[in-house]
Amino acid sequence: MTSYPPGRPAWVDLLSADPDEARRFYGELFGWTFEIGPPQAGGYTMCLLRGEPVAGIGQSTSSPDGFPAPPAAWTTYLAVPDVEAAVQNVEQHGGTVLIGPLDILDESRIAVAADPTSAVFGLWEAKLHVGSRIVREPGAPCWHECLTRDSEAAVAFYVDLFGYETERLSGFDYTALRLGGEVVCGVYGDAPSDEPPTWATFFAVEDADKAAHRVMTLGGSVLREPFESTYGRVAAVLDPEGAAFTVLQLRPETT
Template structure:
């Protein structure tokens, strides 16, 4: 378990947020599955709550307007020193800034963008809210990885936009199931980039992993709560993993480290 008490360095994932067509249903599902409780959050984009684990903030759940067709999806946010400066680099590197930068009350400044392949991600310039307050504990975020058909282009994009190193994995590591490349901040891996042509992954996107104490038990519980299994429990270099959806279709993974 890692407690987070200071603003994370630029380029480090610092928050995950679900936008869903059924906020109350999502709160019931994730609350029962991961042990979350909820507190009100800032509302620049509509109704929004923060999920807490033993009082520590770990994620957000927002409501999409009815009948917009907006996909139910988790979004990974990266810590940045200036959301405005990084947004400008996104445009210069060929990406798209869809929302913001805008102020989320006194919590911080955010933007929502898409990379060259259309994978959506967020920027968070923390002020009163620095991001998640615990990682690696069951119920908290554990890892974020980009699924893309063009790993070299994605690696170049995120390295340039975030001003951080992206390290390519060797062939033996990829064959073992590790990510094709890793975003590195301060000498430590903080996120993965994985080449994927698996139709179950859907279009390019950032995949969120939550830590759990028992992957197999979590999968059974998710099914009881109305979720769905995309890929059943299996062992990986990172731990025992399963890929699931919530009842509204939001995709996420769980990992028993």
């Protein structure tokens, strides 16, 4: 594979004020090893599973004009063939470009944007670095969804950008987004009123209950105790810096 199809989640990375602590936590939780990049890449860390890149860790710093460093958070990057064209499309459909476009050495070209509901996401143009080489296996990303309080606006925005087919699920405010008939991500419209809209990153685990307990023993916390979902047993957690992510024990038929 030389690139992900446009609109498909291709990469995730963590912005951290303490990359050393992040590497300790996620290394022990997921069994990752790490490859720390050169100074010209800001020491950006590739997180490896069985020697293959699955995620990244970047350093969070304050801005030159005195603004504090942003809080620790995971970002989902959606694949695009041309970042410049994609950021124009974002702006034309009511989104806001926050960072970029910019080159990450010869590896990729990226931008970070916010949709019209303020959920932050990334745009990923692959070069030498395709993106996550392993998915839907324990220790690797397995699902991504936009958490918002205006699902109608969010769905319309992403459909305009990527041409997704949509499927509204019954019983709650959730829309599955499809490419070529395959569900690749989703939009959940009942995000908590006291939290900003965001894109949630899910990592596959062998046992959600054990993973949630492990998060706590490593210094993180559990936002929502493990429960059964349509796709498997799931728990929402925070790492020691407060970055939210979700662990998902996939059912055999969904792997």
